Every structure is written in C-alpha cells, then in structure tokens.
Amino acid sequence: RPSLRLYDLELDSTALQEEEKRVLLVKELQGLTGAQRDHMLRGMPLSLAEKRCLREETLTLRGKWRGQHGRRGRLSCYSRLRYACVLAGRDLGLGLLAGLQALAPWRYALKRIGGQFGSSVLSYFLFLKTLLAFNALLLLPLLAFIVGVQAAFPPWAEQRQGVSWEARGFGCRVSPSLLPGLCASPPMSSPPPGSVPHSMSRSFGESYRVGSTLGAHAITVFCSWDHKVTQKWASRLQHDNIRTHLKELLAEWQLRQGSRSVCGRLRQVAVLVAVWLLCLGITFGCTVAVYAFSELTIESPVSAEREGAQLALPLVVCLLNLGAPYLYRCLAALERHESPVLEVYVAICRNLILKMVILGILCYHWLGRRVGTLKDQCWENFVGQELYRLMVMDFLFTLLDTLFGELVWRLISEKQLKKGKPEFDIARNVLELIYGQTLTWLGVLFSPLLPAMQIIKLLLLFYVKKMSLMANCQAPRRPWLACHMSTVFISLLCFPSFLGAAIFLCYAVWQVKPSSLCGPFRTLDTMYEAGKVWVRRLEKAGPRVSWLPWIHRYLVENTFPIYLVSALLLAVIYLNIQVVKGQRKVICLLKEQISNEGEDKIFLINQLHSVYERKDRGRAGRTQEAAMPLNLLTGDQDTW
Structure with missing residues (x-):
C-alpha cells in the first residue's frame, strides 16, 4: 500500500x-x-x-x-x-x-440618486453642481480685485464722514465691502463672459454626439458592469444604475413605437391650447400684480427705519414664484402628454416665462423708476439691498417649500389621492436654480459677495433637496432617458439668464447716471467714463505705458475688431459644422460598408451550404447506385 x-x-x-x-x-x-x-x-x-x-x-x-x-x-x-x-x-x-x-457633497450621492431615480432627477443635481463651479469661478476675481483692494486701501476718512456707507440689508447692518452697496465697485465686476458660453458649447459637444443609439440595449447589457467593484453596496448601486438605465432605454423605444389616432391628436391639441391660455393668463396676472405693487411702493415710500416694510415687494414676488408653478402643475395634469420629456419641457417653458417676466418688471422698476425718485440717496445701494433681500427671501421660501410643502404634498398624495409618493418636479426646481443664479448675476455689480452667498445657498440646497427626495418622492412612474437635459439647462442659463443679466449691467454702466452723493463714479455722467478718465491719466503718465491708451482706442472703442472676431468665430463655427457633417457622412458610409460585408458573408455562407448539400446529394446517389447491384445479386440467389 x-x-x-x-x-x-x-x-x-x-x-x-x-x-x-x-x-x-x-x-x-x-x-x-x-x-x-x-x-x-x-x-x-x-x-x-x-x-x-x-x-x-x-x-x-x-x-x-x-x-x-x-x-x-x-x-x-x-x-x-x-x-x-x-x-x-x-x-x-x-x-x-x-x-x-x-x-464633496456629490461623492456618493449622485450615484445613489441616478440608480434610484434615474437620469432625469440626476440632471437637476448635476446642474446644481455646475452652478457651484460657476459661482466659485466668479467669486475668485471679485475677491482679488474688488474686496481685497478695498480692504487694503479703504475709503478716505472725509468720505466716511460725509456719507454713511453702512447698508441695511436684511434687518442688520452690513459692511459695504461684503454685501449691498459697494463704494468702489468698478464696472468690470460683471460675470466672466466666457464661462457660461464655454460650458454651453462643451455641453452641446457632450450631448449631441455623432452617431446613433442603435445597439444601446446590447451595449448596456454586456458592457456596463464594472468588474473592479468588490464591495456589496457598490455592486448593488451599480446594479440599480444598470436596471434604471435599461428601463429608460426601453421606455424611449416603446414611445417611438406608439401612435395616436387623428381624433385623439385633435383633442390633445385643443386641450393644449386651453391649458396654455390659462397658464399665460396666470403669468399675466402675476406680472400685473408685481408691477402694481412696485408702483405702490414708489407712490408711498417707506422710511429706512421701517425695515420690515421694505420686505413687502420681495415677499410678494416670492409668493407668486411659489404659488404659480403649483397651478401650472395642476393644469398640466389635464394635458396627458405621451412623452414625459415633452411634459418636462413644457413645464420648463411656462416657469421660465414667469420668472423672466417678473425679473424684467423688477429691472425696469429699479433702473427705470427708482433711479429718478432716489435723487437724494444712493440708488446703487438701494438696488444692491433689493437684490440681497430677494435672494434671502427666495432661499427661505425654497427651504420652507422643500421641508414642508413637499411633505404636505406627499401626505395628500398618499392619504387622499391614494397614488403613493409624488414625483420630483424637475421643471420647478431647475427654474428656481436659474432664478437664483440670475439674481446673483444682476447684483454682482452692486453687491460683489453675492456669489459667496449663492455658493452657501447651493450647498445647503443640495443636502436639503437630497433629503427631501429620499423621504418624500419616488422614481418617475414613466421612466425616460434625459440624454440632453444638461444641455437644455445650460442653454436656458446662457440665453435668457446670462444674456439678460449682461444687458442689465451694460445698461447700468453705459446709460444710467451714477449717484451724485456716493460711490466712485459720483462726478461722472456714466460709469463707462471712468475708463476714459483712466486712459487720459495713462497718456499723461509717460511713454512707457503709451501702448495701453492705444489698445483702448483701437481695440475697445473701435468696433472693427469686434466685427472681425465675430466673423472669425462664425467661420470657426461653420468649419466645425462642416466637419461634423463630414464625420456623419463617413459614419453612414462605414455603416453601409459593414452591412454590405455582412451581406457578402451571408451570401458566401449560403454558397458553402449549397456546395456541401450538392456533395452530400452526390455521395447519397453514389451509395444508392453501389447498393443496386448487391440487391440484384441477392435477388438472383433467392431465385436459385
């Protein structure tokens, strides 16, 4: 053994x-x-x-x-x-x-939100993250060139004795270098002109890829799993992400397959027209209310000691901004859109019209009406204080609506309507972010540290919205793929919001006369003349800096370089469009070549099968012929 x-x-x-x-x-x-x-x-x-x-x-x-x-x-x-x-x-x-x-607040929360609620809800938090980056980028030059300079070189003592620079913002005295009313705010404290357009172009490049979504289901099934994941909670989170993504892809595919009859389409159009008329009527009523109340504040001015009464206009604006979207949401329930994407886009359009019209009325109230009535006061401080109050009130109303409004809405939906938890209102929440960012851009000339307040506000909103989402909301009943939502949000932030704020600031710099009692521009007709005064001082300084006045004269005041740069940008855009078209054409040709090669392979395989079948038939015939003489011989032997 x-x-x-x-x-x-x-x-x-x-x-x-x-x-x-x-x-x-x-x-x-x-x-x-x-x-x-x-x-x-x-x-x-x-x-x-x-x-x-x-x-x-x-x-x-x-x-x-x-x-x-x-x-x-x-x-x-x-x-x-x-x-x-x-x-x-x-x-x-x-x-x-x-x-x-x-x-970072989005370390693990974004993956959890995307896996549990889908890409549609995730797009809101990604947009909030983008706004944080914008405000951080805007705050750095403001701290360096405005607040830091004023802290290093404070105003003269005689100016401090002549004019009180302490501004009452929201019930407390605030230093002018921090919040409303900056005594040395130059006209160059506007938002960085290239940050939002660059982000928009990058978002377009990431969203509208060259190619198609054919085969996305197979790619998601066979290529989405990350084999480096070893922990259970991470694998469960990735499993939820893949499952939600597959639901969105299948829902989009089913939506393309569905169709509606002619009568159903006519009925849908009639309902859409009626709902749109009602929504526009609500918007018009809110606009008239804001305009009438602003005129009332001009006719019966409030003294500076009555700080509570100064909150009346921001309170009315915030109440209208809070109540009107809920009316839009109730009316949208009558439309019954087939596509949830279209439903979100329609809600975004309605809320955007409301927010932009109200902001337009307020801008007219500040620069068109208030500047003339505040002759003996500093209107720059007043505008900064108004924007500061609006920001604070909007933040408080957003917190109250998130903590209590969504809770009440969930209780009504669960107890009374028997529908379960409500869905996350993407349109209303996104427009709240755009509205707050627009207020920040409007007030950056008069209150340079508003971006710092906006950063704090966005960070708090991230945690509060995430907590309310997990407790009071459920995933969309009809999953849909938010493939271009980030691009749409950045586009809305760029064109109505950023462009409107730029027009407001340019009008204040080029057309409105500064206050004669306060500010660094009180001896000038417009803020823009400060640049001309600076150029004249450089001309007298000596030949060493003579190139700076030349740059200002031929590159800033002359419009030809602007037209030239615009033409070059248009040429670059045209070339990029042609390159993209060429790439799409090449991709189509390559797809046709791949399909032709597949057909050729099928043809060759069929030919091989036919050859093998003929050979098999030939072998069978020869075996039968060889078996015939044997059968004859056995038959003859039997006869003998």
Whole structure:
C-alpha cells in the first residue's frame, strides 16, 4: 500500500509549481518601472484582490532589496532619506486629495440618486453642481480685485464722514465691502463672459454626439458592469444604475413605437391650447400684480427705519414664484402628454416665462423708476439691498417649500389621492436654480459677495433637496432617458439668464447716471467714463505705458475688431459644422460598408451550404447506385 505522505507530496506538487510561478512573476515585476508594472498587472486575467497582493509583495520585496543594498553601500543614507520624503509627500498628497473628494457633497450621492431615480432627477443635481463651479469661478476675481483692494486701501476718512456707507440689508447692518452697496465697485465686476458660453458649447459637444443609439440595449447589457467593484453596496448601486438605465432605454423605444389616432391628436391639441391660455393668463396676472405693487411702493415710500416694510415687494414676488408653478402643475395634469420629456419641457417653458417676466418688471422698476425718485440717496445701494433681500427671501421660501410643502404634498398624495409618493418636479426646481443664479448675476455689480452667498445657498440646497427626495418622492412612474437635459439647462442659463443679466449691467454702466452723493463714479455722467478718465491719466503718465491708451482706442472703442472676431468665430463655427457633417457622412458610409460585408458573408455562407448539400446529394446517389447491384445479386440467389 502506498504511503499517505508520498500521496500528500504528490498532491502538493501543483501548489509548489504555482508558488514558483508566483515568485518568478514577482521577480519579473520587480525589474520593471512603476508604469510598466501597473500596465502589466492591468492586462493580467486576475482578480482585483490578487493584483493588489502582487503589487504589495513587489513593493515590499523591492524595499527590502533596496535596504540590503543600502547597507552594502550602494544606496547612501541621503538617498534613502530623500526616497522616504518623496514617499511621505506622495502619501500626504493622496490623503489630502481623498479628503477633499470625501468633503464633496456629490461623492456618493449622485450615484445613489441616478440608480434610484434615474437620469432625469440626476440632471437637476448635476446642474446644481455646475452652478457651484460657476459661482466659485466668479467669486475668485471679485475677491482679488474688488474686496481685497478695498480692504487694503479703504475709503478716505472725509468720505466716511460725509456719507454713511453702512447698508441695511436684511434687518442688520452690513459692511459695504461684503454685501449691498459697494463704494468702489468698478464696472468690470460683471460675470466672466466666457464661462457660461464655454460650458454651453462643451455641453452641446457632450450631448449631441455623432452617431446613433442603435445597439444601446446590447451595449448596456454586456458592457456596463464594472468588474473592479468588490464591495456589496457598490455592486448593488451599480446594479440599480444598470436596471434604471435599461428601463429608460426601453421606455424611449416603446414611445417611438406608439401612435395616436387623428381624433385623439385633435383633442390633445385643443386641450393644449386651453391649458396654455390659462397658464399665460396666470403669468399675466402675476406680472400685473408685481408691477402694481412696485408702483405702490414708489407712490408711498417707506422710511429706512421701517425695515420690515421694505420686505413687502420681495415677499410678494416670492409668493407668486411659489404659488404659480403649483397651478401650472395642476393644469398640466389635464394635458396627458405621451412623452414625459415633452411634459418636462413644457413645464420648463411656462416657469421660465414667469420668472423672466417678473425679473424684467423688477429691472425696469429699479433702473427705470427708482433711479429718478432716489435723487437724494444712493440708488446703487438701494438696488444692491433689493437684490440681497430677494435672494434671502427666495432661499427661505425654497427651504420652507422643500421641508414642508413637499411633505404636505406627499401626505395628500398618499392619504387622499391614494397614488403613493409624488414625483420630483424637475421643471420647478431647475427654474428656481436659474432664478437664483440670475439674481446673483444682476447684483454682482452692486453687491460683489453675492456669489459667496449663492455658493452657501447651493450647498445647503443640495443636502436639503437630497433629503427631501429620499423621504418624500419616488422614481418617475414613466421612466425616460434625459440624454440632453444638461444641455437644455445650460442653454436656458446662457440665453435668457446670462444674456439678460449682461444687458442689465451694460445698461447700468453705459446709460444710467451714477449717484451724485456716493460711490466712485459720483462726478461722472456714466460709469463707462471712468475708463476714459483712466486712459487720459495713462497718456499723461509717460511713454512707457503709451501702448495701453492705444489698445483702448483701437481695440475697445473701435468696433472693427469686434466685427472681425465675430466673423472669425462664425467661420470657426461653420468649419466645425462642416466637419461634423463630414464625420456623419463617413459614419453612414462605414455603416453601409459593414452591412454590405455582412451581406457578402451571408451570401458566401449560403454558397458553402449549397456546395456541401450538392456533395452530400452526390455521395447519397453514389451509395444508392453501389447498393443496386448487391440487391440484384441477392435477388438472383433467392431465385436459385
């Protein structure tokens, strides 16, 4: 009988071979650089845990090898110290980077929202994240060139004695360098002109890709899973993401297959016209109410001591902005759109018309009516205070609506209507963000730190909206793919909001006369003349700065460079459009070539099948012919 020890040794031979292979692999990895080692490990068909163990063993053995050779004299003490400092610095940098990423509010929340509620609700939080980046980009130059300069070089003492620069913002005294009413705000404190258009062009490039969505279902099924995921909660989250994405793709495909009769379409058009007329009537009523109340505040002015009465106009505006979208939502229930995407777009249009018309009335009230009535006061401070009050009131109403309004709406939907939790109103919430950002851009000339308030507001809104979404809302009953929603949001932020704020600020800089009692422009007819005064001072300064007045004269005041740059931009846009058209044509030709090659393969396969069938028939015929004489012989023998 063979010994059990020998039997165990024979069984362990494979394990010894695997261990030898592992040692050889570790030695081979030690001889490579870091990039080559990572590339080689990435290409190996091993699990993530095994790759991590191999990397740790390689680094550990390499450290021991370097320590042994350092003791032999090949690696000096200074080199080892420098190597340790480099490793410590790298670990510190990675730790700080990981800490900053952990502090970001969208670290894990966006994946959870996308997996549970779909891409439509996720687009709102992505848009909020984009607005945070815009305001951070806007705040940096304002802090550096306006607030920092005023803090380093405060106004003169005689100016402080002559005019009170403390502005009453929202029931408390605020320093002019912080909030409403800035005594040294130059006309160049407008939003960065290229940030929003650049983001819009980038969003268009990411959304409208060249190609089609054919085969997206198969790609999602077979190529969406990340095999590096090892934790259970991460795999469950990714599973929810893939499932929700498949639901959205299938819902979009079913929507394309559906159709409606002629009578149904006519009935739908009639309902749409009636609902649109009612919504426009509500918008017109809100506009008339804001205009009438603003005229009432002019006819019966409120003293500066009665700060509570100064909140009347912002209170009315916020109440109308809060109540009208709910009326739109109730009327939209009568339309019954087939496409949930179209339903969201229609709601966005209605809310956008309401917000922009109200802001237009307010801008006319500030620059068209109030400037003439505030002759003995600083109208710049008044406009800054009004925008500050509007921002604070809008934030408070948004918090109340989120914390209590959505809770009440959920209770009504669950208890009375028996429909379960309501859906997240994307149109209303997105237009609230656009409205708040427009207020920030309108007030950046008169209150430079409004972007800082907007950043704090957006951060708080992120957490509050996420909490309310998880508690009071459910996923859309009809899933839909929000493939272009981010582009639509950025477009609305660019054209009505950013363009309107730019027109408002340009009109205030070029046309409105500054206050004669306060501000750095009180001796000028317009704020724009400050640039001309600066150019005249540069001309008298000497020949060293003579090129600056030349630039202002021929590049700023002259309109020909503007037209030239516009023509170049149009030419670049035209060339990009032609390139995209060419790429689409090439893609169509390649698709036709692929289909032709597939048809050729099918034809060749059919030909091969026909050849094999003929050969099989020939063999069968020959076997039958060979069997015929044998049958005859057996028949003759039977007769004998």
